Amino acid sequence: MADDVKSNPDDELTAEGGLPDGDLVFKAQQGDLQAFDELVERYHGKIYGLTYNMTSNREDAEDLTQEVFVKAFNALPRFKGKSSFYTWVYRIAVNKTINYRKKRNRKRALSLDQFDQEIKTDDVYHDLTAKGSPLRNLSLSELQKKLNEALQTLSEKHRTVVVMHDMQGIPHEEIAKVVGSSVGTIRSRLFYARRQMQTELTEFMK
Amino acid sequence: MSKPKGRVAAEDPADVLLRQLLHLKKYERPEAARITRNKQNIMREVREANSQKRWSLGDLLEVNIPWFYAEPRYGIALLFIVFAGLQLWGANSREESRNRTGIYMPGSTVTSYEQTSAIATNGTSYAKLPSNFHLFPDTPQGDSSIKFVGRLEEKK
Structure with missing residues (x-):
C-alpha cells in the first residue's frame, strides 16, 4: 500500500499548482497569516487522520489537531527548513499525541467517525464480506x-x-x-x- | 490502495487480511462541518497568538538574518569580530576618558597594600613606606638613634 504513495509529499502538493511549502513557510515566518492558513488547509486532513487513528476518539483528535497547528505556528520562527514542513509538523503531531495519551494515563472510550457509504463500492470490502468470510455476518x-x-x-x-x-x-x-x-x-x-x-x-x- | 489480489499468492493470508481491514479504516471520515469548525478554531487561535506575540531579539534575528543560524560558523565568526571590535573600542575609550578627565595618577609616591605577599604568606603584610615619608616630627637634636614612641604633647 505504502509503495503506491509518492515519496515526497511536497512534490505532490506543488504539482497541484499552489506555492511550495517552503515559500508558504517563509511567508508565514514573516507574519503572513494567509500563508499559514494555506498550510493548515494542506495538512489538516493528514494530521487529523494521524491523531484520530492514534486515539480512536474524534474529540481528542480535534483538540490535538488544533494544538499541533498552534504549536507549529508558535515554533515557526525556529523552523530552519532542515526537514520538510510536512516532516516537521508530523513530528510535532506524533509527540503531542503520545504526550497527550500519557497525561490522560487511562484509556478513553472510543468515539468514532462514521464510515463513508462509499465503502460499499470498495472491492476490498466486497471481498471481506463475501460468502465464507468470517466478516460476513x-x-x-x-x-x-x-x-x-x-x-x-x-x-x-x-x-x-x-x-x-x-x-x-x-x-x-x-x-x-x-x-x-x-x-x-x-x-x-x-x-x-x-x-x-x-x-x-x-x-x-x- | 491498489487492489492487492495480484500479490495474494506471495503473501501470508493473515497479512493480506489485516492489510485489507486496515484499508477499510480510510473510509472513516469526519463530518465536513466539524472539520470546517476545527480549521476555523485553529486560525482563530493562531490570530490570537499572533496578536499577543512579542518578538524577542532572538526571534527577530532568526527571521531577518536566517543565515546567521543556518550557518553557525559564520555566526560564530561574526560574533568573534563583534567581540574583538568592542574590546578595541572599550580599550580606546578607557584611555581617552583618562586623558580627558585629567585624573591625577600619582605613581610611586603612593603607598599600597601588598596583597600578593599577604596571600602567599597568609600573614599580615605591611605597606612599604616611601623614603620621603615622615610619620613624626624630626627627632631631638637630629639624633637618629633615638626612637620616638610617645605622643607629642602640645606646648603650653
Missing part, C-alpha cells in the same frame, strides 16, 4: 469497533508506525525521519505491530 459498526480496539492494544510506538504506514501510506524512510529512528527499527516495529494486531483480530484471521 458482522455489521460495519461492529467491524469498526473491533478494528479500533485492536489498534488501541498496541503501544504508542507500534501504533504510530501502523497508522503512518498501513493507513496513511507514508514510506518507511519518512516515518524514520519523523520518529527519529532507523528504517530497520521502523520495519521491525511494523512487523511486531502487525503480528500483535493479527492476534487481537484472530477471529477474523481463520
Whole structure:
C-alpha cells in the first residue's frame, strides 16, 4: 500500500499548482497569516487522520489537531527548513499525541467517525464480506469497533508506525525521519505491530 | 490502495487480511462541518497568538538574518569580530576618558597594600613606606638613634 504513495509529499502538493511549502513557510515566518492558513488547509486532513487513528476518539483528535497547528505556528520562527514542513509538523503531531495519551494515563472510550457509504463500492470490502468470510455476518459498526480496539492494544510506538504506514501510506524512510529512528527499527516495529494486531483480530484471521 | 489480489499468492493470508481491514479504516471520515469548525478554531487561535506575540531579539534575528543560524560558523565568526571590535573600542575609550578627565595618577609616591605577599604568606603584610615619608616630627637634636614612641604633647 505504502509503495503506491509518492515519496515526497511536497512534490505532490506543488504539482497541484499552489506555492511550495517552503515559500508558504517563509511567508508565514514573516507574519503572513494567509500563508499559514494555506498550510493548515494542506495538512489538516493528514494530521487529523494521524491523531484520530492514534486515539480512536474524534474529540481528542480535534483538540490535538488544533494544538499541533498552534504549536507549529508558535515554533515557526525556529523552523530552519532542515526537514520538510510536512516532516516537521508530523513530528510535532506524533509527540503531542503520545504526550497527550500519557497525561490522560487511562484509556478513553472510543468515539468514532462514521464510515463513508462509499465503502460499499470498495472491492476490498466486497471481498471481506463475501460468502465464507468470517466478516460476513458482522455489521460495519461492529467491524469498526473491533478494528479500533485492536489498534488501541498496541503501544504508542507500534501504533504510530501502523497508522503512518498501513493507513496513511507514508514510506518507511519518512516515518524514520519523523520518529527519529532507523528504517530497520521502523520495519521491525511494523512487523511486531502487525503480528500483535493479527492476534487481537484472530477471529477474523481463520 | 491498489487492489492487492495480484500479490495474494506471495503473501501470508493473515497479512493480506489485516492489510485489507486496515484499508477499510480510510473510509472513516469526519463530518465536513466539524472539520470546517476545527480549521476555523485553529486560525482563530493562531490570530490570537499572533496578536499577543512579542518578538524577542532572538526571534527577530532568526527571521531577518536566517543565515546567521543556518550557518553557525559564520555566526560564530561574526560574533568573534563583534567581540574583538568592542574590546578595541572599550580599550580606546578607557584611555581617552583618562586623558580627558585629567585624573591625577600619582605613581610611586603612593603607598599600597601588598596583597600578593599577604596571600602567599597568609600573614599580615605591611605597606612599604616611601623614603620621603615622615610619620613624626624630626627627632631631638637630629639624633637618629633615638626612637620616638610617645605622643607629642602640645606646648603650653
